[in-house]
Amino acid sequence: MKLRIGQGWDTHRLEAGRPLILGGVTVPYEFGLAGHSDADVLFHAMTDAVLGALALGDIGMHFPDTATEWKGANSLQFLQHAVRLARERGFALINVDSTVILERPKLKDFRGAIRHSLADALGLSPEVVSVKFKTAEKVGPVGEGRSCEAQAAVLLSGD
Numbered sequence: 001m002k003l004r005i006g007q008g009w010d011t012h013r014l015e016a017g018r019p020l021i022l023g024g025v026t027v028p029y030e031f032g033l034a035g036h037s038d039a040d041v042l043f044h045a046m047t048d049a050v051l052g053a054l055a056l057g058d059i060g061m062h063f064p065d066t067a068t069e070w071k072g073a074n075s076l077q078f079l080q081h082a083v084r085l086a087r088e089r090g091f092a093l094i095n096v097d098s099t100v101i102l103e104r105p106k107l108k109d110f111r112g113a114i115r116h117s118l119a120d121a122l123g124l125s126p127e128v129v130s131v132k133f134k135t136a137e138k139v140g141p142v143g144e145g146r147s148c149e150a151q152a153a154v155l156l157s158g159d
């Protein structure tokens with residue numbers, strides 16, 4: 001059995017008047033994530049983790065943020081593209097883990113919805129999809145409420 005590990009990281013600025021979309025779930029808040037696409041920082045980190053496990057570059061190589069085609073794009077398609085590339089190469093996802101670092105709002109009430117949304121996107125059972133939340137303890141751009149970060153890890157197996 002071939003095993004592949006991948007990790008991903010992403011960050012986006014928080015801006016008034018933008019939706020806060022995390023793992024495909026819209027969290028009600030006065031600020032949202034700025035970006036060329038829908039700026040779903042968790043889907044972006046997870047996409048890079050899957051691409052990383054396959055050594056297929058990063059999200060910007062597959063979906064350039066200069067292309068008008070991806071303006072306002074639903075990031076679900078980026079993640080599903082990476083999962084499709086894994087399947088085409090004979091790899092299946094075993095489990096994923098992730099962390100969203102955001103000072104406010106509290107996200108724990110959205111954990112179930114985000115896990116299920118991520119699981120659906122990946123074609124996995126929610127039992128093997130972990131989503132954790134952390135503040136940055138008021139330190140740095142995340143801690144000052146200016147940005148949000150996400151980290152992701154995946155394990156793939158192939159034959």
Ligand code: C5P
Nearest residue numbers: 102103104105106107108133134135136
């Ligand atoms: O960052 P800190 O360790 O203080 O976070 C404490 C807990 O608060 C975390 O374990 C997480 O469950 C929750 N949390 C949250 N939403 C955030 C940040 C943290 O629900 N934006």
Ligand code: MG
Nearest residue numbers: 010011041044
């Ligand atoms: Mg991004």
